[in-house]
Amino acid sequence: MYETNYHRASSIDDAVAQFAKGTDSKFLSGGQTLLPVMKQRLAAPSDVIDVAKIKDMIGIDVSGDTVTIKAATPHYDVAQSDAVKKAIPALASLASEIGDPAVRYRGTIGGSLANNDPAADYPAAVLALGATVKTNKRSIPAEDFFKGLFSTALEDGEIITAVSFPVPAKAGYAKFPNPASRFALTGVFVAKTKAGDVRVAATGASQSGVMRVGPIEQALKANWAASALDSVTIAASGLLADIHGSADYRANLVKVMGQRAVTAAG
Amino acid sequence: MGVEGIGARVVRKEDRRFITGQGRYVDDVKMVGMSYAHFIRSPHAHAKVKGINSTEAMKMPGVIAVLTGQQIVDDKVGNLICGWAITSKDGSPMKMGAWPAMAPETVRFVGQAVAVVIAETKNQAKDAAEAVVVDYEELPAAADVRAAIKSGAPQLHPEAPGNIVYDWHIGDEAAVGDAFSKAANVVTLELTNNRLVPNAMEPRAAVAHYDQAEEHYTLYTTSQNPHVARLVLSAFYNIAPEHKLRVIAPDVGGGFGSKIYIYPEEMVALWASKKVNRPVKWTGDRSEAFLTDAHGRDHVSKAEMAFDKDNKILGLRVKTHANFGAYMSLFSSAVPTYLYATLLSGQYVIPAIYAEVIGVYTNTTPVDAYRGAGRPEASYLLERMMETAARQLKVDPTELRKKNFINQFPYQTPVIMAYDIGDFHASIDAAMKAIDYAGFPARKAKAKANGKLRGIGVSCYIEACGIAPSKAVGSLGAGVGLWESAEIRVNPVGTIEVLTGSHSHGQGHETTFCQIIAERLGVPISQVSIVHGDTDKVQFGMGTYGSRSIAVGGAAIVKAMEKVEAKAKKIAAHALEASESDIVIENGEFKVTGTDKAIALPMVALAAYTAHNLPDGMEPGLKETAFYDPTNFTFPAGAYICELEVDPGTGKTSFVNFVAADDFGRLINPMIVEGQVHGGLAQGIGQALLEGVVYDDTGQLVTASFMDYTMPRADDLPSFQLSHTTTLCPGNPLGVKGCGEAGAIGASAAVINAITDAIGNNKLEMPATPDRVWHAIHG
Numbered sequence A: 001m002y003e004t005n006y007h008r009a010s011s012i013d014d015a016v017a018q019f020a021k022g023t024d025s026k027f028l029s030g031g032q033t034l035l036p037v038m039k040q041r042l043a044a045p046s047d048v049i050d051v052a053k054i055k056d057m058i059g060i061d062v063s064g065d066t067v068t069i070k071a072a073t074p075h076y077d078v079a080q081s082d083a084v085k086k087a088i089p090a091l092a093s094l095a096s097e098i099g100d101p102a103v104r105y106r107g108t109i110g111g112s113l114a115n116n117d118p119a120a121d122y123p124a125a126v127l128a129l130g131a132t133v134k135t136n137k138r139s140i141p142a143e144d145f146f147k148g149l150f151s152t153a154l155e156d157g158e159i160i161t162a163v164s165f166p167v168p169a170k171a172g173y174a175k176f177p178n179p180a181s182r183f184a185l186t187g188v189f190v191a192k193t194k195a196g197d198v199r200v201a202a203t204g205a206s207q208s209g210v211m212r213v214g215p216i217e218q219a220l221k222a223n224w225a226a227s228a229l230d231s232v233t234i235a236a237s238g239l240l241a242d243i244h245g246s247a248d249y250r251a252n253l254v255k256v257m258g259q260r261a262v263t264a265a266g
Numbered sequence B: 001m002g003v004e005g006i007g008a009r010v011v012r013k014e015d016r017r018f019i020t021g022q023g024r025y026v027d028d029v030k031m032v033g034m035s036y037a038h039f040i041r042s043p044h045a046h047a048k049v050k051g052i053n054s055t056e057a058m059k060m061p062g063v064i065a066v067l068t069g070q071q072i073v074d075d076k077v078g079n080l081i082c083g084w085a086i087t088s089k090d091g092s093p094m095k096m097g098a099w100p101a102m103a104p105e106t107v108r109f110v111g112q113a114v115a116v117v118i119a120e121t122k123n124q125a126k127d128a129a130e131a132v133v134v135d136y137e138e139l140p141a142a143a144d145v146r147a148a149i150k151s152g153a154p155q156l157h158p159e160a161p162g163n164i165v166y167d168w169h170i171g172d173e174a175a176v177g178d179a180f181s182k183a184a185n186v187v188t189l190e191l192t193n194n195r196l197v198p199n200a201m202e203p204r205a206a207v208a209h210y211d212q213a214e215e216h217y218t219l220y221t222t223s224q225n226p227h228v229a230r231l232v233l234s235a236f237y238n239i240a241p242e243h244k245l246r247v248i249a250p251d252v253g254g255g256f257g258s259k260i261y262i263y264p265e266e267m268v269a270l271w272a273s274k275k276v277n278r279p280v281k282w283t284g285d286r287s288e289a290f291l292t293d294a295h296g297r298d299h300v301s302k303a304e305m306a307f308d309k310d311n312k313i314l315g316l317r318v319k320t321h322a323n324f325g326a327y328m329s330l331f332s333s334a335v336p337t338y339l340y341a342t343l344l345s346g347q348y349v350i351p352a353i354y355a356e357v358i359g360v361y362t363n364t365t366p367v368d369a370y371r372g373a374g375r376p377e378a379s380y381l382l383e384r385m386m387e388t389a390a391r392q393l394k395v396d397p398t399e400l401r402k403k404n405f406i407n408q409f410p411y412q413t414p415v416i417m418a419y420d421i422g423d424f425h426a427s428i429d430a431a432m433k434a435i436d437y438a439g440f441p442a443r444k445a446k447a448k449a450n451g452k453l454r455g456i457g458v459s460c461y462i463e464a465c466g467i468a469p470s471k472a473v474g475s476l477g478a479g480v481g482l483w484e485s486a487e488i489r490v491n492p493v494g495t496i497e498v499l500t501g502s503h504s505h506g507q508g509h510e511t512t513f514c515q516i517i518a519e520r521l522g523v524p525i526s527q528v529s530i531v532h533g534d535t536d537k538v539q540f541g542m543g544t545y546g547s548r549s550i551a552v553g554g555a556a557i558v559k560a561m562e563k564v565e566a567k568a569k570k571i572a573a574h575a576l577e578a579s580e581s582d583i584v585i586e587n588g589e590f591k592v593t594g595t596d597k598a599i600a601l602p603m604v605a606l607a608a609y610t611a612h613n614l615p616d617g618m619e620p621g622l623k624e625t626a627f628y629d630p631t632n633f634t635f636p637a638g639a640y641i642c643e644l645e646v647d648p649g650t651g652k653t654s655f656v657n658f659v660a661a662d663d664f665g666r667l668i669n670p671m672i673v674e675g676q677v678h679g680g681l682a683q684g685i686g687q688a689l690l691e692g693v694v695y696d697d698t699g700q701l702v703t704a705s706f707m708d709y710t711m712p713r714a715d716d717l718p719s720f721q722l723s724h725t726t727t728l729c730p731g732n733p734l735g736v737k738g739c740g741e742a743g744a745i746g747a748s749a750a751v752i753n754a755i756t757d758a759i760g761n762n763k764l765e766m767p768a769t770p771d772r773v774w775h776a777i778h779g
């Protein structure tokens, strides 16, 4: 690791102010992505602004039809939250499958979304549920937030403060883990909104990051059942191919995990 | 004898220190004035080193030196050696290119060191390394065997035209030709034995110290065989004469073969400690482990087996290309020859065998012995062949095996090995019973109703441990003897120290070896300590690998004990005024048989050291040494059966059951044996399902971290059902055979046989990832 200046921010405003002072600042939340990258000398921030202890950034609120998870809430808390389990069980279950216990104790939803790893789990839920990403400056609809691999709508120094999820009528997530990293080789999140709309998002599959899956959405709109996907074919073009899975294998996984997500959603 | 003797499930003495974080590993060693080394490694698989500019780096804070490959050549430090000379079938010696510890002119694999920075702190060394400018001229690379043997392929070493190290053979080609001409059926099989990264939990490390006053060196290193390291560093690398070099291998966190070898980093640390006149520490990180620890396996083979009309095997023909990587590592040449082709008879009567092995250089990390070393490759090939044959001949795979088993011992195979004893029917029967083989079809049908493809796979392995005798391995080209030594020191107060040339790096020697003493003397194991891993303390020894520690090292302890007991009995007889032949040893006492006259061990020991009343002419003291050279290998064998299910939607494999019936001869500590089998099975299953090195066409390592290289995790593995069928090894005084590698040798074939059975497609390479299995199902 290169030398860096560490600051523990006391509030969101303090974090933003500290960020502005450094020449090449980075927010630090759970550190489960940033720290390994720094240790490998692949990132060299001048200043690291720790947001994980900011009180206003930790916690889960459920009010009416909205679940709000503050950005520095660790995956473990989401997985264990009775409120989340009741309102959106698929979201709690998704969080419980991220990494291993050590990662879940430290890693946070804000960090995961800001990082936007193409194989991360949360982006699938955020996109499929039509969540809103709240920052210190604005509210960004999921549609506009994800901008391809490791890239988001966040501006320099903009901080995610919370994510709010509309409570769906039904939702399910099915993840096929990469055998080595256990990130999603492909994960599919299916949701039926209370208004009756169907939204489906796949992570791990596409060369441009988390994506909506039109053919599955249409099939499920017509008939909310796993068997409705039997006749769906997913095109392999534009999908990722690596030593763990070819594009046609991932195309198959989008469909099969889609079916299992529908089964899980009930 | 006693609750802690042979056969007792004694809890491991060493675990308290390991589990509570009190193990003392090389990286824990701190010395006054210690400096830190960081290596500058080639990012290219093949390149000329045109120049190294360290001017800026030398100005950076804390930098003590930047040393290059040219300097190590100028100082006449020897090139790395390969310790086993193999002769090609045309009679020519193997063709080896030079391997300097740091490359002065040419780099031949990604990660090869070209220079080292020595600095006050590790971070300063890393910072400075980034400021060293290395000018490379890239060359085309040959990243795998198939690419390397093509005409016009990039050439690695001028000494080895066509990148061929040797073209070796064994067996009777004409007899095999005859067998095939008479065959009713011929079964052919092409397969790859995938390359693996050993990934010991502790990465390699070295702390080197040069004492200018004494002109003496000390090296702390992560070694499985510190004496061999000292020998090689002295005799071949010219760094220090043996009496001026102490090598210490303290607690070592796993080796699996990868810590047998004396690597460039350890050599450089030692050499540099004199150059900078400071202690030098190097601790590899995980990335360096992936790039520079010797890899394992990596064979491409074609096999043909001939059967008569009764499905009896007539002959076996094998052609294997073995990938050695860019340089010939210490033991590498022996692995695909004498440790592989000599095991191709397996558990079967095969009247004629012929194997040809072509060793090939590629622009990849050097390959050497890794848990099993040659034997997993042989076992995998043969057991995939038996299963393939059973399917082709439409007979039950267990029936085909049983029909061809060796039943008479000793049995001379056509490929050197002479099996001393075994009972192959006993182990396969035990395994079939444990898994309810007969009930499988019903279970398969039930699984099918649940949408799952269920398969069962058998693997009957035999292996050879405790490679020996020295005279024989010498005649086959080995550069060393393969005996082991032991020294037993009974202290004046009756406590006992056992000095062994074996090295424990996870095997539990500190417990098992004590149990041998407890068995013989009836003393508690708390009264015994095992001393190993330090050339200043222990007489010469050959170290631990090839499941040799108990069969060779344990036998040496018995031999030394026999001498101690003989002398102690004389002293006891003298003290008790009895005849020496009437003395028996029980519960730590020397008794006159049939009487209540006895003298306790501490009193005998005290008498030996006070020497006030010893038999006439007897030397004082109670300390004996033995060097034990076995008469033959030992031959552990067994049967593994695996039952699993494949999810046709995803290609994912889930285990239903995995049974192992092993014959390891006598078990000293069954609990430790089970642990060894569990670990071996995990690595064998890892090879079959999860692990596999991938290089791209340019020789870049794609699987260079745990993000891409799938290490087995607990939830990837079934809960194993182990059992033992025992034939005692006649070749050593303990009747033991060794158990360290069996799991890794036998497991892979059982898994692949089961998956291919489940999916009904015999064409499947390891690792059988979900992607590969899914493609094998759906085309």
Ligand SMILES: Cc1cc2nc3c(=O)[nH]c(=O)nc-3n(C[C@H](O)[C@H](O)[C@H](O)COP(=O)(O)OP(=O)(O)OC[C@H]3O[C@@H](n4cnc5c(N)ncnc54)[C@H](O)[C@@H]3O)c2cc1C
Pocket (backbone or CB within 6 Å): A026, A027, A028, A029, A030, A031, A032, A033, A034, A035, A051, A071, A072, A097, A098, A099, A100, A103, A106, A107, A108, A109, A110, A111, A112, A114, A115, A117, A119, A120, A121, A122, A154, A158, A159, A160, A161, A181, A182, A183, A184
């Ligand atoms: C072994 C391992 C396994 C893992 N497995 C999985 C898995 O299966 N699925 C999965 O989805 N993830 C997985 N992860 C990643 C994990 O979920 C991380 O927690 C996540 O990617 C980053 O969250 P973090 O809080 O640790 O962020 P950090 O590492 O602290 O930060 C990540 C990035 O986000 C920025 N950032 C952090 N917080 C904010 C904020 N509030 N506003 C703006 N920018 C911010 C940082 O500056 C940095 O660039 C794994 C990680 C590890 C180490």
